[in-house]
Amino acid sequence: MKRVKSASTAVITSFLSRITFCKTIGNLFFLIPSEMAFHCQRDCYATELLTEVVSCSPGNLKTECGGKKEVMCGFNVLLKDTVLFPEGGGQPDDRGFINEIPVLRITRLGPDAVHFISTPLEIGAQVLVKVDWERRFDHMQQHSGQHLVTAIADSLYGYKTTSWELGRQRSFIELDTPVVTVEQIDVIEKLVNQKIRERVPVVVRLITTDDPEFDMVRSRGLPDDHAGPVRIIDIQGVDANMCCGTHVSNLSDLQMIKILGTEKGKKNKTNLFFLAGERVLKFAARSFIVEKSLTSLLKNGPEEHIEAVEKLQKSVKVLQKNNLTLLRDLAVLTAQTFKSSADRDKLFTLHRKDGDNEFMNIVANELGTEDILVFLTVGDEKASGLFLLSGAADVVEQLGPRVSELLDGKGAGKKGRFQGKANKMSQRGNVEILLREYINKKKEE
Template structure:
């Protein structure tokens, strides 16, 4: 069965009936971590919310006032995941997130157009495609696509858009002679019933389950951003269609305007200005490293000149690095002393080095690492790593001072 969204991709509301409602769960990603949400899987008599398929992501919308968080395909049905239960047999109003839907229509129809033109001009077959959040990608079965070929594909695509060519959806049966004439990467193994054809008049006829524009003019424009080496001797073509092109232009203009303000040069000179800045930064970084090494040596000489050195040498330097700490440890020596060195932000993240007698470092290195909420490892009398809570440095130093008040004998 074709869903209402496939019969009319421009519908934004649909009054329909709840067929079933059963408890379910959905894994969502929040802050880089996956969380399980408990809710309900709703099946409707019909829907305007497209389930994920054919390279196109699923729609978002509402069932009455309840947000639909995911739409998936289960056989010939669409399953809507929501947080609230609905009674079977009840009438509900389904509304769509039109902004998301129309974007998907523009990208999907844009893909069909580019795919057809790449094939007709150069015989480049499309083997897969991906509709991403920022841009979309078409995988072409060719090892290379030249700049001239990419420009030709883009120019012809935009010419077809200007020609106001209709895009029609029709259905044919598997035994129809036309079945073998339309473009396809193959039907799903479990497919039964009629086949849906998306026809760009005079340009392309392709089997597809997705939602599409009714006329190429709705694509507005297509921009091929780049091509890159893909898997298995293939090429990935990166593109934007419709509103995404306008958004990218607006974003790039803001970036260009900001760079002009910071660099004090016109857009044509930005690359040259940034190149000069990079060279200056590299020179400054090199000078800074030299100064840090010199500073490390001076710190060691100052320490060695003291008559009462103690058994624990503790130092924090915000601008230091790993090499800075190792120079100090190498110059001072750690046979009968304990060194606790840290670099980085005093309140957040940084690096640390604990050096001293091997048996002591092996025992207390992990403890210091735990206090500072870090990860590290050690051997041969040194334990070092990265930490997230440099604000607890004082706590770690206090523990070390108590334990190693008399190096070699003191313990807890």
């Protein structure tokens, strides 16, 4: 049996669990709520923590797998403290384990961090929480890198960062300017990497909202449910910014920053893309693999890759144009051959793997007689493709939907022509049987 705490006990326990450390300002002694500083925020380099389960209740997690949305049933766990960072400040949440049970999501709910897991835990139990350090350190590098790039872009050119995104492979900041020149990008990149080489310390400080410094530090505003002291990330001599995220303690841990370039953003703004730390090394490794593969395929050196690809693209366009011309000629010839046949049938069927809609329509136009039922298909014989049925308007209107159904397709028609997409081209034989039976029945009538 798992113990269930009363509402009043849970409230008291939750409050006490958030009183985690103290700070002296002048002669005043403050208790600092952990809503402003989970263990992961007080020590961003901590990889594990022994703590206690405060509550555990059934919960759901919305996920997406292969483009399909799913709902996973599990449990929402509150801990006395946590080494796992809930999403916030533009930084995604951590991943990790509670007693070797994978933590699938961590979200902030008011002052608490909610850990979603698949297995229930006993309230009051001591648990060991571990963080996925590779993911955490990557987020620390990108987040601190964002603060640095933002500060330098602002100090050099007055470009304010209005938002940012920590992506899986690359991150970007949205700058409040319509254009950032290549020369400006080079200057920003050189200066941020100079600060990294100077090993500038990054210090976490706490201030109150009535502190004179509060109105001086960079910020996009506090959350509506904020309470207690304000956490400041201070890149000494460079930037001071309100932030709840996890950060490196020294810019040297960023290793390096590479600005990839810019794209036009929303509302006359510019998105500046960058990589920090290990992502730069991974990008360089991927780029080398691509370069090596292109060198092998194109049979020339890296400096000639662009020119070689441009030549190939031109050649492909010429071949595609020639191929279309040949297909048109073939469509006309095919139709004329059938029409010139002395014993031509009332049913004309044709499948061509390399055809297209234009090919089918040319054949149908060339045949152009209502006394012939035309069934054409193009694409993979056993998978998906396109189909066209033409003939007398009343006949096509009657048979078109049935043809589409047999081919597991979708289509529409008017004026004696019904065409669309087929998902089961392997059923075209059954369509021919349907059409043949219809023609034979009309002959008997």
